[in-house]
Amino acid sequence: MSEGENSGGDDEQPSDIGTVSLVGSGPGDPDLLTVKAAELIESADVVLHDKLPGPEILGRIPEEKREDVGKRAGGEWTPQEYTNRRLVELAREGKSVVRLKGGDPFVFGRGGEEAEHLAEAGIPFEVVPGVTSAIAGPAVAGIPVTHRDHASSVSFVTGHEDPTKEESAVDWDALAATGGTIVVLMGVGKLPAYTAELRDAGLDGDTPVALVERATWPDMRVATGTLDTIVDVRDEAGIEPPAITVIGDVAAPRDRVVEFLENDERRGDGA
Structure with a gap:
């Protein structure tokens, strides 16, 4: 067009x-x-x-x-x-x-x-x-951003706003109250700040969180934790940009999905 x-x-x-x-x-x-x-x-x-x-x-x-x-x-x-x-x-x-x-x-x-x-x-x-990597990144990591049992909505958020702004345009209180899945792009560096804001807004510290680094690239990595632990997980794993943060219950079933995908003998045979 x-x-x-x-x-x-x-x-x-x-x-x-x-x-x-x-x-x-x-x-x-x-x-x-x-x-x-x-x-x-x-x-x-x-x-x-x-x-x-x-x-x-x-x-x-x-x-x-x-x-x-x-x-x-x-x-x-x-x-x-x-x-x-x-x-x-x-x-x-x-x-x-x-x-x-x-x-x-x-x-x-x-x-x-x-x-x-x-x-x-x-x-x-x-x-x-x-x-968009906001959907593809979680998907290749075995995480659906929406799920019938876990999330009927998804919010896409930038973790790297215009530095000239006097204040953030992201309403973390509203996101915590809305529920569903929160996908943060370009947010690895500010992970401690917005996870703290979400906890302060009432989001449960046990909420599953996944970090997907370099999704679909040859050196892709995934690290998982909770809202309370994900900053330590990031530091221990050395997760760096570019990476996507997925916050919500959709991240919890990831291990089962990945195990199936890795063990499914039909993959690669056209099935």
């Missing part, structure tokens, strides 16, 4: 202007790319990528057409303003550009901001959804 083709911007656009595709790469396993995402990555002149697309996906893209514009908590980073400007520059050079993001481009990925910028600049663009 070319949402930016007639959206204002510069009236002096060149006739051979290129296009931008805001593409979700899914949780990282190349087999979980959508068909359209794989085709666009293959045909693009330039791929501007985050740190979160899996190493196998990035490894398939020729170095000469890759540009790393990723960010890491507490580490190297590329200003969002630079990425916005670079997308417009490349399109105005007539390039076919893929802006490759982990998960889905519009789920805590700042894809909405990039879409607005492209529309304002009059750059043709499309959005290619991806499998």
Whole structure:
């Protein structure tokens, strides 16, 4: 869907202007790319990528057409303003550009901001959804985010808000009262803060919690505990970003599901 083709911007656009595709790469396993995402990555002149697309996906893209514009908590980073400007520059050079993001481009990925910028600049663009890690991460760890017996609702929360905000926009009291499953993305560093807030809001300290690090990547790890113990579990296991936190009763049956999946002899035989 070319949402930016007639959206204002510069009236002096060149006739051979290129296009931008805001593409979700899914949780990282190349087999979980959508068909359209794989085709666009293959045909693009330039791929501007985050740190979160899996190493196998990035490894398939020729170095000469890759540009790393990723960010890491507490580490190297590329200003969002630079990425916005670079997308417009490349399109105005007539390039076919893929802006490759982990998960889905519009789920805590700042894809909405990039879409607005492209529309304002009059750059043709499309959005290619991806499998969000908020669902895929727990799933590959054997955790359904909803379950008939355990959770009829799920809330997706960012654990890494805009640092310029004067106060958090996340209402942990309301989340604790709502029940269901809470999935926190980019929240490993602030785990002590929000688990404490949830306990203070009345959520039982025995509530199951799982941490899924690098979901679907070759070095994926999972650590489990409770609201009371998960910070110590994180520290002992050395869980680091990127990781997803799953809070709720859905995390409890994980061991049974994983044991079955690992022991099912039919897996890999087309069953």
